[in-house]
Amino acid sequence: MASVNSAAPVKTPAKLAFRNLGKTFMFQGAPKQALLGINAEIETGEFISIVGASGCGKSTLIRIAAGLERASEGGVYVEDNLVVQPGPDRGMVFQQFSLFPWLSVKENVMFGIQDQYPDKRLRGDAALDWVDKVGLAEFAGYYPNQLSGGMQQRVAIARALAPGPKVLLMDEPFAALDAQTRGRMQRHLLEIWRKLNITVVFITHDLEEAVLLADKIFVLAPNPGRLVATLPIEIPRVKDGLERDKYEPNFAAVLKDLSGLLVTSTDAHG
Amino acid sequence: MASVNSAAPVKTPAKLAFRNLGKTFMFQGAPKQALLGINAEIETGEFISIVGASGCGKSTLIRIAAGLERASEGGVYVEDNLVVQPGPDRGMVFQQFSLFPWLSVKENVMFGIQDQYPDKRLRGDAALDWVDKVGLAEFAGYYPNQLSGGMQQRVAIARALAPGPKVLLMDEPFAALDAQTRGRMQRHLLEIWRKLNITVVFITHDLEEAVLLADKIFVLAPNPGRLVATLPIEIPRVKDGLERDKYEPNFAAVLKDLSGLLVTSTDAHG
Amino acid sequence: KPLTIGYSDWPGWVAWEVGVEKGWFDEAGVEVAFEWFDYVASMDAYAAGQLDAVCMTNGDALVTGATARLSNMALINDFSNGNDMIVALPGITSVTQLKGKKVGVEIGFVGHLLLLKALEKAGLTEDDVDLVNVSTNETPMVLASGEVDAIVAWQPNSSLSLQMVPGATSIYSSANDPGLIYDTLAIAPESLNMRPVEWAKVFQVWYRIVEFINDPATQSEAIQIMAARVGVAPEAYAKLMQGTRFLDQAEAKEKFSATDDLTSLQGSSKIADAFNVKYKVYSDAQNTPDYINDSLYQ
Amino acid sequence: MATITIPLVQRIRPRALTTASFLLPLLLWMLVSYVPGVWQPNVKITDPGDVAFFRQNMLIGKEQFALQTQLAIEGSSTPPSGIPANPIYLPAPHEVAIALYTSLTTPPLRRSEVWFYQSIWHSITIIFWGFLYSCLLGLPLGILCGAYRPVSQLAEPFIEFARYFPAPAFGALAVAILGIHDAPKIAIIFIGTFSQLVLVVANTTRRLDVRYLEAAQTLGAKKIRQLVQVVLPGILPDLYKDLRILLGWAWTYLIVAELIGTSSGITWFITQQARYKNFDMVFAALIILGVIGLLSDLLLERMGLRLFPWQEKRSGIS
Amino acid sequence: MATITIPLVQRIRPRALTTASFLLPLLLWMLVSYVPGVWQPNVKITDPGDVAFFRQNMLIGKEQFALQTQLAIEGSSTPPSGIPANPIYLPAPHEVAIALYTSLTTPPLRRSEVWFYQSIWHSITIIFWGFLYSCLLGLPLGILCGAYRPVSQLAEPFIEFARYFPAPAFGALAVAILGIHDAPKIAIIFIGTFSQLVLVVANTTRRLDVRYLEAAQTLGAKKIRQLVQVVLPGILPDLYKDLRILLGWAWTYLIVAELIGTSSGITWFITQQARYKNFDMVFAALIILGVIGLLSDLLLERMGLRLFPWQEKRSGIS
């Protein structure tokens, strides 16, 4: 009886943890280390950005977290459970377009919310909502190959968000978007992140974007892919508590820091 | 005899001209206007950037210039010749990856320079040179599906540049690159542009990039895609006469102008 | 250039193999190439001008001649003496009982002709039975399925039908109508006319073979050779021989006389011709003497 | 998406090309049949002259005819005369046209016989059922093989093995089990197409881009939904093309199938007429088969265009 | 790239599954052959008793046997005795094994005969040449059809039409033109596979992603280079798979081809033995055909893995 109420603080497991994660590809018969000894913990509701040089292993890392690729050593844990396969708890926006070509924009978004909305009408409405949020309401009936690259990527984002995943893995989701659309999408993302209290892992090449959005930035270095720095961003989120203000005095400094980290990490090996 | 030496200045034809260009797609039986009445002239050796909202028709425009898509009205002219099919005079970097999966990195680059270098050894050397320039020397033997997204795009750039086209059409070539690699690639591009005196048409979503690189920026507005503004950039190219300095006082102002142009153009219709 | 002769799986023709195997053609000093065929394919090859002669029945010689390539039946190997049968399910013991029953037969071929003969003798016509069109190779299975009451077939299908359907009996056979079907060597007229000496030698060898087969002392060796040609056990093959009446030279010569009934090749062919015309195998009646050439027997 | 073609080709209308597609073989056929000296390796005797074994209307090889003519002249007897002719295996177009008409308009001779169009219809139903069963079993199995590696490892090796069995070898077994009428024929069509269908469908399934499956998995689609909502629609257009090819394949088994048990249908007609050497009839039947096949294929193609609106139009080399 | 499979499946080794693939049908066959009561619809007479038409070793239907036994008992005559047996269409595994051994080890009985393995080899050469000619003509034509729309419009409609012609119908024509030995057989294999090959290859060619062609065009590749350096390597892995399927198809024509002209090869053996109802021999030959086909296919598959190193490994549903 005594122990039941004992207030020993139970540490809730990290939402997402990389534990001694390594990945080796075979290249023409010889092994090639793509990731090596990655250790990191991501708490529930955190917004993480991953940055790093082209080819340093970001996509590989996020794909392992999604359960699409198998780790060679260690693994990725979601609330202490080893990830062995993909699941709807982890939504994913791919680096390359991956819409279903045989489904219209609306139907693509409907795909992931089949279980939430057994009723087709309601499901359609919910999907339309999301299509509208990414600004494509008038294209709801189009097929993917009738859309521009950026439009396709917006549909992919809507599709990943619609099921309300607890963890959202995004591989350069906004790279194909123009500045304005991108700003809008960033804000949407943050709103959703806040509202649903989801954990976001967000790969980007745009350092400004990383600083604008993330709670914490992971810096990866290439050859082999390692985690060289974890940079918590302390700048307050001024705009409705969502994105930061670029013109905030600290912003430029942090950006410079980050840039420096990247340069040294890359130059050491590349 | 008199007229032969008459010094009437012969106007050389524009390198690239869009004349009353329009494009209509059929969507579920109904026509959909993607581009409307585009008129513009691009001189030899000019560096043009195209910016515009997602889905406004940038890719369509550049694909028509490449000869991959047929105009519905008007047309694109290269030195007064109507473009009817693709040719090696116009190199292209695609928005989506388009490397030949059955060729290694080096062989992909070799593909376009077959006529210049009939000797296979020399051709290989020339290709390696380009692969090195995009920082992938050690990946020369890899197949595309063994490379990261950014690496693939760098190979595509090397491949497009290698044949030394007179016009280079680039559809968001650097979107998948990290800041550092991107900076390096931007500089490479400008060096080549200057050295070979080629004409570049460069689609980007990064306004800063556009201002950094271009002589002139075309602003497209959506629904239907129209050319709403042509913005010549007068800021001097300070770094070896190549890219501009971001911290130049004018830079921010121009960027703001451009941003404003985009917002008004989009809002008017979108 | 050797004489090329097509032969196929019928005891009367497989017998040629004895001459080939024993080297008698070499002994006789004639170069012949015997080519082994499926029966239908052998007639096709002859019709296509690829053979100098082919082994076929007198009825088929007419069919081949009427539409494709004339031949001279110049040698009679045998006549079917029971190898062509009407085999009926247990319980049916005579042709008369076939009235109103289903009979599996390959319409338009010799089996059909045999059936008509049998019906005629029993005072019936074709309209009294239900004909089920079945290719001859299929007849044993078709009878075994029990969906027809009788089938018409020749060897080996006739005896296989008897074997596979316990209690089935042959209710009528070519033994009842000896001479309805003659098995002959049909030679291209130009070849027979241009190379009579060589054909005469082939002719000599044939009667050496017939003697060899008919001689009880050597018969088993002959059967062994023949069985090997078709790829079955000699014991099994011996049974098939019984319904084949090999004709010696004198008997065969007699069949070249001009009678109007089944005792002569001529008469038998006329009946076959009438049948062929009636069943639209070809449209114009043939001049049967054109098909018969007794020069080798002179 | 891009449809760049060279100017010359644009001017030639597709319809003209398609017409030429049939016209050229027809012209060739007419050339060979009607123009003297193109082929015509035979001579049709119009007057046997004094050659003992020549008969009127007999077909004889050119060389033989020349030889006999020479011999007759040397022997001072009347030489034969004749006109060049093709072998009976290659009837002339007009003969085939007449045969086509006759075969369709001649009423059945015997009680147990049917009209020719009824035979054709009968053949169509055989194909239909055989192919239907093949699809009903083969499609799911093929898709499963393509989608699940273990299923493939379990089923494909044996099917690989079994597909080399010639279907006609099972004729006897089929009759023993299924009787003598249509069932064994349908079974032969089934046996002939089933294993090929499974392998073709499995290959097509394996060609599906893995990205779609990955996307579906991250969207929480369970196995069954991945199969039904991703694999199936993803391969559908290709599957449809495969089935059109395979349907043609099924037709080629008809000639074997229709000789099993009771003989029936159009291909039995072909065999029969070929045996009688009525090659004009054979060609007429071939043309009918071709027309049926082509029409059904065209129909399926038209339907395909409507069924898969998301398919991009493809372009060729330019 | 992703290879996620469920744990259970990982533990079952692929080799075990492949073995099971052959073992299961074998077990089924043994079950049907040896375990009483599973099928065995016949009775093999061991002692005919007093039944007039029973003979020793005769196969008779169960019901008939029961009826005769009953009649014999009622009539107070000796009832027959017998053991359950399968129809002769389905020989037992051991019988087939013996037949397999016998057929391969029996020396030729006649001077003009060959060993069985020589017949098999002869069949293989027929297939080889027929398929080779088919590829030599069909591959280029198919690729051109797939790559150039005008070529497709000109050639495909007629090929679509012609592929419904049953190959055996051309047997007589082939013999007339090509003689009676191997040439017409090779021609039938050719006719049977050519049009299918062209259509399959054209379809595969059309599946090539248009982006590669577009890229090549902007790199200045002329038509001929697009064809040779883009279309060809781009479709090669798929083409290779297609050809493996089609080779199997060619084998199914062998049984038809080998009956044209002189009879020869393994399928003549099959047809002849089937005619004499020696089904153990037939099954033995089928197994040989299957093994040859399977081995050649496995060989080609192995080679394929080496030929196309850039091919991504595909994963299934997980």
Ligand SMILES: Nc1ncnc2c1ncn2[C@@H]1O[C@H](COP(=O)(O)OP(=O)(O)OP(=O)(O)O)[C@@H](O)[C@H]1O
């Ligand atoms: N095949 C097609 N059918 C119908 N509409 C199409 C088709 N292809 C493109 N479109 C439309 O044309 C418009 C312009 O597309 P385009 O790809 O040129 O845009 P973009 O400016 O390149 O966009 P992004 O920056 O997102 O790449 C879009 O609205 C798109 O929906």
Ligand SMILES: Nc1ncnc2c1ncn2[C@@H]1O[C@H](COP(=O)(O)OP(=O)(O)OP(=O)(O)O)[C@@H](O)[C@H]1O
């Ligand atoms: N199948 C493979 N075989 C061999 N090497 C591979 C394979 N897949 C990926 N790699 C290697 O793994 C490394 C990391 O690739 P990854 O795609 O994770 O990079 P990235 O950080 O996402 O790069 P980018 O920013 O360009 O998308 C690269 O060096 C790549 O060459």
Ligand SMILES: [Mg+2]
């Ligand atoms: Mg990546």
Ligand SMILES: [Mg+2]
């Ligand atoms: Mg675009």
